[in-house]
Amino acid sequence: xxxxxxxxxxxxxxxxxxxxxxxxxxxxxxxxxxxxxxxxxxxxxxxxxxxxxxxxxxxxxxxxxxxxxxxxxxxxxxxxxxxxxxxxxxxxxxxxxxxxxxxxxxxxxxxxxxxxxxxxxxxxxxxxxxxxxxxxxxxxxxxxxxxxxxxxxxxxxxxxxxxxxxxxxxxxxxxxxxxxxxxxxxxxxxxxxxxxxxxxxxxxxxxxxxxxxxxxxxxxxxxxxxxxxxxxxxxx
Ligand code: ADP
Ligand code: MG
Numbered sequence: 326x327x328x329x330x331x332x333x334x335x336x337x338x339x340x341x342x343x344x345x346x347x348x349x350x351x352x353x354x355x356x357x358x359x360x361x362x363x364x365x366x367x368x369x370x371x372x373x374x375x376x377x378x379x380x381x382x383x384x385x386x387x388x389x390x391x392x393x394x395x396x397x398x399x400x401x402x403x404x405x406x407x408x409x410x411x412x413x414x415x416x417x418x419x420x421x422x423x424x425x426x427x428x429x430x431x432x433x434x435x436x437x438x439x440x441x442x443x444x445x446x447x448x449x450x451x452x453x454x455x456x457x458x459x460x461x462x463x464x465x466x467x468x469x470x471x472x473x474x475x476x477x478x479x480x481x482x483x484x485x486x487x488x489x490x491x492x493x494x495x496x497x498x499x500x501x502x503x504x505x506x507x508x509x510x511x512x513x514x515x516x517x518x519x520x521x522x523x524x525x526x527x528x529x530x531x532x533x534x535x536x537x538x539x540x541x542x543x544x545x546x547x548x549x550x551x552x553x554x555x556x557x558x559x560x561x
Contacts, residue, residue, distance in 0.1 A: 336414065364446055384406075387529055411425070423497055427474065458481045470493070532549060
């Protein structure tokens with residue numbers, strides 16, 4: 326009951342948050358839950374970077390987001406915080422299965438995201454997993470059914486989606502396409518389109534990119550619904 330009240334309160338704060346009036350400087354200024362704030366603080370994440378301040382409130386409000394900001398600007402937390410908060414507010418448990426899917430172009434980047442997630446998520450109860458190839462599909466499959474937040478490379482995720490059993494996306498709340506420009510440069514356009522086409526349209530999608538281009542805009546049109554653009558507003 327107490328948790329329900331707390332979550333309702335949080336939702337009200339999110340609805341009332343007006344980025345035009347409030348420009349948050351610190352994570353604690355945002356309508357995010359105590360376990361997440363604690364995880365952030367313990368990882369020494371106190372102050373928001375610009376892309377975090379601009380995009381996190383919009384993502385928390387449930388919008389699809391196309392965010393562009395240069396490498397090193399803090400895009401990882403800009404999507405991980407909304408992912409964790411979404412599942413927290415839904416009171417996600419291991420029995421609810423896959424709640425969020427995060428796609429990253431390379432194994433190294435996927436592993437970095439996983440590491441940040443386990444650090445800032447240390448006070449939440451979600452399970453996280455990596456599918457990046459290298460390990461055998463069967464080994465990954467055994468663990469995959471219990472994973473709430475899955476991080477992976479495009480090819481490997483599609484491989485799991487194509488399996489008859491295993492990855493069940495029917496409950497999916499959030500899709501994150503990270504480093505979308507790089508995914509496209511690496512030739513993953515068709516793979517991304519195929520992944521997106523298998524997912525429920527009711528999900529929320531966050532698309533992050535270091536640069537803006539026509540191909541990123543095309544991907545956004547295909548994968549996002551009524552989206553808000555955040556970050557550098559030139560080009561497109
Ligand atoms: P991007 O994905 O935009 O290239 P990252 O998310 O990888 O950037 O972050 C770049 C670096 O900045 C990382 O070392 C990360 O730990 C650090 N960082 C990100 N956000 C913050 C923050 N709010 N406060 C302090 N350091 C941060
Ligand atoms: Mg990044």
